[in-house]
Amino acid sequence: MASATRPATVRERVADADRSVGRLLLVAAGALFWGWLVVSWVNRWLGGVLVPVGQPLVPAGAVEATLAALPGLAAYASDAAFVVELSPDLARGTWLTVVITAVSLVLGFFIAVPLAVARVYGRFSSWLSLGYTELLRGTPLLAQLFVLYYGLNLASYVPGALSGVFPRNVVWVAILGFTLNGAAYQAEYIRGALESVEEGQITAGRAIGLSKLETIYYVVLPQGLRYAIPSWTNEFVYLIKYSSLAAFITVPELYYRADQIASETFRYTLIFVVTGVTYLALVLTASKLMARVEGAVAIPGLGVEREE
Amino acid sequence: MSDGDFLGVTDVSKWYGDDQVLHDVSFEMDRGDVTVLIGPSGSGKSTMLRCVNRLAEAQEGSIRLDGEEVLSPDIDVDDLRREVGMVFQGFNLFAHLTARGNVALGPRRVLGLSESESRERAAAQLDRVGLADQMDSYPAELSGGQQQRVGIARALAMEPKLMLFDEPTSALDPELIGEVLEVMHGLVDEGMTMLVVTHEMSFAREVADEIVFLDEGHVVERGPPEQLFERPEKERTGRFLERIESHD
Numbered sequence: 001m002a003s004a005t006r007p008a009t010v011r012e013r014v015a016d017a018d019r020s021v022g023r024l025l026l027v028a029a030g031a032l033f034w035g036w037l038v039v040s041w042v043n044r045w046l047g048g049v050l051v052p053v054g055q056p057l058v059p060a061g062a063v064e065a066t067l068a069a070l071p072g073l074a075a076y077a078s079d080a081a082f083v084v085e086l087s088p089d090l091a092r093g094t095w096l097t098v099v100i101t102a103v104s105l106v107l108g109f110f111i112a113v114p115l116a117v118a119r120v121y122g123r124f125s126s127w128l129s130l131g132y133t134e135l136l137r138g139t140p141l142l143a144q145l146f147v148l149y150y151g152l153n154l155a156s157y158v159p160g161a162l163s164g165v166f167p168r169n170v171v172w173v174a175i176l177g178f179t180l181n182g183a184a185y186q187a188e189y190i191r192g193a194l195e196s197v198e199e200g201q202i203t204a205g206r207a208i209g210l211s212k213l214e215t216i217y218y219v220v221l222p223q224g225l226r227y228a229i230p231s232w233t234n235e236f237v238y239l240i241k242y243s244s245l246a247a248f249i250t251v252p253e254l255y256y257r258a259d260q261i262a263s264e265t266f267r268y269t270l271i272f273v274v275t276g277v278t279y280l281a282l283v284l285t286a287s288k289l290m291a292r293v294e295g296a297v298a299i300p301g302l303g304v305e306r307e308e
Numbered sequence: 309m310s311d312g313d314f315l316g317v318t319d320v321s322k323w324y325g326d327d328q329v330l331h332d333v334s335f336e337m338d339r340g341d342v343t344v345l346i347g348p349s350g351s352g353k354s355t356m357l358r359c360v361n362r363l364a365e366a367q368e369g370s371i372r373l374d375g376e377e378v379l380s381p382d383i384d385v386d387d388l389r390r391e392v393g394m395v396f397q398g399f400n401l402f403a404h405l406t407a408r409g410n411v412a413l414g415p416r417r418v419l420g421l422s423e424s425e426s427r428e429r430a431a432a433q434l435d436r437v438g439l440a441d442q443m444d445s446y447p448a449e450l451s452g453g454q455q456q457r458v459g460i461a462r463a464l465a466m467e468p469k470l471m472l473f474d475e476p477t478s479a480l481d482p483e484l485i486g487e488v489l490e491v492m493h494g495l496v497d498e499g500m501t502m503l504v505v506t507h508e509m510s511f512a513r514e515v516a517d518e519i520v521f522l523d524e525g526h527v528v529e530r531g532p533p534e535q536l537f538e539r540p541e542k543e544r545t546g547r548f549l550e551r552i553e554s555h556d
Contacts, residue, residue: 203363204400208414208466209390218417222404299404301448 026284033281040091053088060084083274086261093257094278096171100243100253101282104178105186105236111179112186113225117216119187120194129187136184142245145177149249167252174246174253178239185235193228194220226297233290240282254278314339314501315470320359320369322352322525329355330366331525335518339469342502344512344533347522348548353505354397356522357472360503361385361392374469390418393463397475399455401447407434407458408443411465419466433461437491453484457491464495471495473504509552513537521545 039057043050051057064081067073073080115132118125136144148154149170158169166172197220205215244255252260258275262268315337322330329352337343345353358364360371360378362385371378378388402410411430415421421429434443437457447455456476463471473492477485489511495502496515506512512519513533520530521542529542540546 198400198403200396200398200400201402204394204396204402204462207361207363207389207394207396208462209386209418210414211386214417218413219402219404223402226404299448300446302403302446 030281030285030288033278034285036087037091037094040088041095044088044092056084056087058084079270082265082267082270086271086274089257089261090254090274090278093252093254094282096166096246096251096253097240097243097255098282100171100174100178100246100251101236101240104175104182104243105239107175107179108182108186111183112190113221115183115187116190116194117221119191121212121216133184133187136181137188141177141181141242142248144181145174145245145249148177149173168250170249170251171246174243174249174251178243178246181242182235182239185238186232189231189235190224190228192231193226194224196227197223223299226294226299229290229294229297233287236286236290237283240286241279244279314341314374315360315503316370316372317356317360318370318372320356320366320371322355322359322364322366322368329525330359332369333522333525333527334369335520335527335530337501337503337518339501340499341517342496342504342515343518343520344516345503345505345520345522346507346509346512346548346552347528350524351522352525353522354474357394357474357503357505360470360472361389361394363394386418390414390466391469393466393468393471395456395459395463395471395473395476397478399447399452399459399479401455401458401462403447406444406446407439407450407454407461410447410458411462414462414466429465430461433465434458436464436494437461438487451484452480453487456480456488460488460491460495469501471500471502473502473506475505475507477506477508507552509537509549521548523548 036057039050043057044053047053048055060081063084064077067077067080115129119129119133120126122129154173154176155169158172162172163169201219201223202215205219206212210218243253246253247256247259250256254275258271262271265271317336318334319332320330320334321328321332333352333356335343345356347353355364359366360373362378362383366379369379373388373392376383401407402413405413408427408430411433412426415429416423416426419426431440431443434440437460439454439457439461442450442454442458445454447458450458460476476492477488480488485508489508492502492504492511493515504512504516516533518530519533519536521528521536521540521544523544529536529540529545531541536545537549540549
């Protein structure tokens with residue numbers, strides 16, 4: 001904004017150039033990552049139209065030969081080939097990680113909003129909401145998953161209509177667990193944001209004859225949910241990583257597959273570095289996405305202009 | 309003096325805990341009257357105003373509006389409020405809605421007008437307060453004076469039979485007060501019934517049918533402006549007016 005009033009200095013132009021190079025690299029990496037994932041998934045769904053199901057998109061041998069021919073990279077050729085080799089399994093695991101995270105987050109949101117509203121504006125329901133939130137936040141997520149899976153044996157109760165969606169019913173148990181747990185955390189973030197909506201907004205809503213619930217729906221939530229986006233993004237990011245706990249109830253998501261391959265090959269370092277980078281790419285995507293959403297729904301004239 | 313056909317406030321008392329903030333407040337208004345409540349801060353003016361649309365609850369007394377007892381537990385407060393417009397000191401515009409969205413919300417969600425009808429009504433009311441060219445601006449993009457005019461348009465869009473103004477110019481920079489008072493003058497000329505809390509003594513003097521002077525929750529004195537301003541009966545009134553006017 002300020003730069004419009006005076007010419008940019010050389011230092012600023014260099015900084016701008018640096019930023020655009022960094023940005024370009026990030027976008028390229030993102031495109032490569034998501035391109036690999038989506039093509040892998042589509043290839044699997046369509047029964048191996050590009051490469052046979054379970055085979056890497058590019059032959060591991062070709063990657064190894066190419067790298068071996070390059071002077072500086074020859075030392076990494078066999079490692080790279082190994083990573084390419086396991087890439088179909090990683091892509092497959094990442095699919096479940098993405099699905100579990102996304103579905104749990106969205107379902108959790110629809111529980112979290114009423115929880116937060118009850119907490120801020122309810123009387124008796126405020127105590128119920130508080131109890132739920134403290135119980136779910138105060139006990140280990142893994143213990144909650146164990147109760148649902150081993151204790152209640154929920155996987156055997158998955159309705160027929162849902163049981164065909166994933167190869168294993170236990171995915172639904174994981175989604176339920178993350179939904180219930182995530183809702184408690186999301187509710188806390190949303191509660192904080194609702195409390196930051198000015199009291200005068202509610203008074204004004206009531207003064208034109210809106211009921212309390214209508215005022216919350218038409219006035220408070222549209223503002224509060226916007227304010228909640230930055231902190232809510234935390235829950236998104238956490239959930240991506242927490243979803244790895246599903247491995248402990250045998251959901252074959254990213255961590256589960258990595259662990260399985262590692263215990264067969266004993267190449268723990270390499271496998272978990274690659275797995276970590278995959279999680280990192282998901283997390284960066286999530287936070288970039290939410291920054292975009294935040295910018296898109298920002299109220300004109302309010303708040304800071306974000307630097308992308 | 310009014311006979312209280314339209315609004316009759318009788319012996320209204322209110323406590324916050326043990327603290328009595330209104331003591332047997334009484335005054336009356338006819339349809340089309342403009343009554344101005346004046347008094348030092350903390351005198352209970354705003355609280356009295358809020359009792360009329362039940363944003364504050366009076367514990368004792370009676371407020372009859374157009375034949376209905378406002379303080380009755382049986383009354384639907386949302387019905388009451390759709391007939392009584394209110395303008396706030398801090399504007400309280402809905403931050404996430406444009407000027408037009410602010411004005412249209414009540415007609416759309418409370419009166420049940422269609423989307424296009426409520427938008428049309430909003431446009432007409434914004435035009436009425438001189439903001440036809442700012443319809444798509446958000447509150448944070450408007451000056452204080454413009455925001456308050458949107459606030460007035462929002463209340464008017466409900467076609468209220470009584471308008472309450474709670475220090476509508478107190479939060480404004482001096483150079484922005486005029487545009488709001490101008491809109492309020494226009495409403496007086498149209499015959500709107502208005503109950504106004506304000507420190508704008510020249511406005512009160514010009515348009516009020518009756519001035520009610522409150523101090524520490526008591527009505528110290530009330531009467532037509534010429535009497536109250538020129539020949540106050542109570543010493544307390546005189547002292548207050550002297551202090552205010554020397555400030556003007």
